[in-house]
Amino acid sequence: MTKPPRKPSKPLLGDADALLRSRPRRRRDPAQPNLPLDPMPDRIEPCLALLKAKPPKGDDWVYEIKWDGYRLAIHVEPRGIRILTRGGHDWTNCFPAIKQAALWLPVGTAILDGEAVVLDEQGRSDFGLLQQSLGGRGGKKGSSDAIFMAFDLLYFDGHDLRNSELDMRRHLLEDLVPPKEQGDIRLSEEIEADGEALLRVACAHGLEGLIAKRRDAPYSSGRLGDWVKVKCVQSDGFLIVGYEKSTASLGGIGRLLLAARKGNELVYVGGVGTGLNERSAADLREQMDKLIIGKPAVDTGRKRNAVFVRPELVAEIEYRAWTHDGKLRHAAYKGLRHTADNAAVCVLE
Template identity: 60%
Template sequence: MAKASSKKPRDIAPIDPMPARVDPCLATLVGKPPKGPDWAYEVKWDGYRLAVHIEPGRVRILTRGGYDWTERFPTIADDARRLAVKTAILDGEAVVLNDQGRSDFGMLQRALGRVPSAVEAGAIVFFAFDLLYLDGRDLRRLPLRERRRLLELLVAGREGAVRLSEEVQADGDAFFSVACEHGLEGIIAKHIEKPYRSGRGEWWQKITCKRRDSFVVVGFEPSTVPGHLGRLLLAARRGNELVYVGGCGTGWSHELSRELRNLLESIGTKEPAVSLRRKNAIFVEPALVAEVEYRTWTDDGKLRHASFKGIRERADDATVREPVV
């Protein structure tokens, strides 16, 4: 392979059409970090996967499912306009950091206004971890190490709403252990010699400290406390159908319990999305997806020790976990 030039792509490259949207590269869940000099590691952020498109005269912020959420992330859009580029596509994660510097999905949702909170939208930070397009050149064919070099030239050292997701060159097992000790969700391992490939593959791997997945909310059971939530009823995908996988009754505060109850009552339905009969169940339209942390699956395909972590709109093409039976 020829040695990469130190000149910027805008000076040497032919013009490649800028993609209107790029399907994201997705990490495959594995049990332990891969080993070898061709792997680099990053913190696994707990937020919304976004692509920031910088174009002449505008910035677009697209979700993983391709929805335009630019208006929901005004500080990220404003900061992206200040980058020294004409055109670019940055791949990364929008997060809100808590007092310990860890990304907090619940705080992010409050900042976006889905559930009322004192967390402001200005607290949202976009951590960029890949650069897919830059000033007329499609970078997806380049190896990750070269894409990262160009990304670092663009955003390293910034402290605004657009920042660099730091890459760590370390022993994967040691880094994973430290991440878990500090209460992080996990780590991501990436093969530095691979191009950017949309979809899920082995070139990006995720190693989580606890099991955590997305499940469709199909109903709830009221709390014994009037106006509050007792238990979420959850479903997962099996083929083209949804099947009931159990419930979740912990993970929310007293205030959030009331807010979630009001939210779910607003989308109530008499036609359940799954085959389920429960005496006190109130069914809802399958429009929301709950982020749930759990220990394992039971033999009959139900979640064990499930705890609520956040909620998002199903329309954002969230990945819904298939049950393990």
């Protein structure tokens, strides 16, 4: 004999006219612990790579392509998106496409570390193209061409990740920005390979170089050696101390006169005339004409038709070597660094 269905102990629905209520919520026990959440930092000083002649060896290291652009931190916050430069300046309005892509990230709060770049037709980052897309030095307009290459995750949904190992931070970053993503925020992918062989391939393809990172290291602000950079071609920031006039050259600039730091002094390291185009020459001339001074800030030797300027502008210069008397060889101008980027000036031993 089949048993009748068991009656529920309480009716599922009350009388039509009865007011249905959920059970009253119990008061929280003050002794019950809260889920610990870390306050979101307003800004994090970036981890910087230490320049080395050769890539480090060993399984403790992983490699990435070295990108040539502006170092940025994207803050995904409850009140919106902030994009900060290496120097802590707010450049959110300079990168509207990156901002929009950050709004679509599947996360409530986060801080992503990476580089804003513009890629050339071969997929290589080009600092000159980035500056052109921003309307010259200073970010006069928003760049719709720049993309953000994300390479670290410092804060994620209420948790500060800086004390976590790189491998863990990267694991979470790859969930947030999947590999092979082709939007305005992309993943700077890690490459596990022999460092020296990888460097040869990178240089053969005209890339900037490599970044090596210690996989078990926490995120440490400053230049402590957990990140190492190895360049295919040497490049540094040099102070512009003047220029030689030329009626035949773009913008009337024959050569830029450059200086490096040595102790508390500036030292003249030669000039550069290669690498200027019509737009960059016009922008340079506009900037330098505001800084003209009567006497040079550094001894440049005898120069004909030279105009001297206050040493405030930092030019990114690519070069092959140094001469025996401390001058740059085969130098080429790449662009002006902005003060917001906290560009380092070359320091001579």
